[in-house]
Amino acid sequence: MSPRGRVVKRVVPRIVIAESQFDAPARIGASARRHLNRRGRVELYFAFDDPCSAVALLDLDERLRDRRVDLATFPVIARGIAGDPAIDRKRDYALVDARRLFARRGIALARSASVTPESTAFLAHWVAAAAPGPASRRFCVEAMQTLWLTDDDPVDRGRYAELWRDAVETAPDDASGQDAVARNEKRMRRRGGYETPAAWVHGQLYFAHDRLEQIGERLDDLGWTVAR
Amino acid sequence: MTVERIDFFFSYRSPYSYLAAPRAFALADRFTVDVVYRGVLPMAMRGQAVPRAKRLHTVRDVAREAKRLGMPFGRMYDPIGDGAWRCLLVGEYALDVGRERQFVLESSRGIWSEAIDVADDRGLRTVCGRAGLGWPECSAALGDSTLRARVEANTTALVDLGHWGVPVLRLGDELFWGQDRIEDVERSLLAAGLGRA
Numbered sequence: 001m002s003p004r005g006r007v008v009k010r011v012v013p014r015i016v017i018a019e020s021q022f023d024a025p026a027r028i029g030a031s032a033r034r035h036l037n038r039r040g041r042v043e044l045y046f047a048f049d050d051p052c053s054a055v056a057l058l059d060l061d062e063r064l065r066d067r068r069v070d071l072a073t074f075p076v077i078a079r080g081i082a083g084d085p086a087i088d089r090k091r092d093y094a095l096v097d098a099r100r101l102f103a104r105r106g107i108a109l110a111r112s113a114s115v116t117p118e119s120t121a122f123l124a125h126w127v128a129a130a131a132p133g134p135a136s137r138r139f140c141v142e143a144m145q146t147l148w149l150t151d152d153d154p155v156d157r158g159r160y161a162e163l164w165r166d167a168v169e170t171a172p173d174d175a176s177g178q179d180a181v182a183r184n185e186k187r188m189r190r191r192g193g194y195e196t197p198a199a200w201v202h203g204q205l206y207f208a209h210d211r212l213e214q215i216g217e218r219l220d221d222l223g224w225t226v227a228r
Numbered sequence: 229m230t231v232e233r234i235d236f237f238f239s240y241r242s243p244y245s246y247l248a249a250p251r252a253f254a255l256a257d258r259f260t261v262d263v264v265y266r267g268v269l270p271m272a273m274r275g276q277a278v279p280r281a282k283r284l285h286t287v288r289d290v291a292r293e294a295k296r297l298g299m300p301f302g303r304m305y306d307p308i309g310d311g312a313w314r315c316l317l318v319g320e321y322a323l324d325v326g327r328e329r330q331f332v333l334e335s336s337r338g339i340w341s342e343a344i345d346v347a348d349d350r351g352l353r354t355v356c357g358r359a360g361l362g363w364p365e366c367s368a369a370l371g372d373s374t375l376r377a378r379v380e381a382n383t384t385a386l387v388d389l390g391h392w393g394v395p396v397l398r399l400g401d402e403l404f405w406g407q408d409r410i411e412d413v414e415r416s417l418l419a420a421g422l423g424r425a
Contacts, residue, residue, distance in 0.1 A: 001348070008306070009305055009345075010304070010345075013287055016284055016288065017287055021291065081279055089390045097405070100409070104412075193281070194282055195282075205288070206289070
């Protein structure tokens with residue numbers, strides 16, 4: 001084994017692990033935040049066309065309700081590995097996987113086939129262009145419920161426009177959505193994410209649908225426990 | 229008694245396969261199933277790109293999950309290339325002599341938590357010995373073209389099933405991808421009434 005091979009196969013991965021376990025800055029930041037009586041924050045990077053994102057969003061919406069933690073929603077459209085030859089198979093499998101994950105919570109998935117990113121792009125544009133906050137989050141939850149747990153029809157823009165008006169009480173903004181989504185995608189990559197759903201929890205990135213319990217544990221560990 | 233078959237698609241280069249292996253093999257202890265080891269080539273040796281962001285996130289995520297599962301992890305030696313091939317070939321030999329479970333568990337622990345270089349004879353011999361396998365037979369397996377063909381057939385079978393990564397467990401027509409989906413396999417086995425009394 002050449003010295004270079006040894007470094008690549010043995011030393012670099014160990015440095016990555018050691019670096020990822022250096023949690024002090026995030027802990028100090030979280031502690032300062034709590035002492036200033038500020039709320040914790042979970043950033044969720046998700047895609048409307050991804051059923052596993054629906055699993056993560058709906059679960060986190062409930063899971064964080066009794067904690068002093070905000071769920072910041074960052075919709076993206078571009079995700080996954082560029083040029084991935086398995087993209088269609090992954091899309092189909094995501095539906096199978098989400099069906100099982102929802103079933104763990106006693107929820108049935110209504111949709112029988114995957115949807116294209118193009119058909120739901122307008123949802124990402126609306127949310128990304130809007131002011132973040134409870135109204136936008138409420139729309140995301142209701143749209144995901146409609147998209148994956150109620151409907152099995154083609155995506156109907158009019159139906160979601162009604163949901164938007166009810167939740168946000170303004171007209172959706174199409175014009176600036178594309179740039180806003182691109183900013184979200186860039187932000188996700190900066191956090192180390194490449195696929196949805198990804199959750200950034202004070203210095204740690206998680207595959208959100210796979211690590212819901214762990215996200216809760218991370219928040220407990222940082223002191224944002226469930227209110228009694 | 230009906231004994232169902234579970235195909236366990238495993239890669240020595242996949243840290244998630246390492247995390248899955250003890251629980252995947254243990255399904256046979258708790259349910260009336262045969263867990264059939266199917267060693268496959270790593271994605272990166274099948275011409276599939278693994279971007280840097282994915283590699284970094286995987287290592288960090290596995291470190292957290294290993295801690296949660298109480299498994300040692302971190303002192304690793306990436307077996308990509310010869311190391312992966314040599315383990316796959318010995319894995320097929322181990323399957324023939326009924327010691328695949330021991331070999332998979334010992335070799336993956338060596339790779340992912342003890343930085344054992346399985347591309348080197350000394351490293352491979354160590355994990356073979358721990359698995360109760362004789363070195364002369366394992367050494368012979370490294371040059372056995374029949375075993376090589378079996379590994380290639382397993383890899384093709386995974387692709388034909390419509391899957392790309394590992395670990396994958398196949399139960400009947402159902403496929404379960406990921407070390408964190410073993411609980412769904414268990415749920416299916418319980419629903420099928422296959423729990424051992």
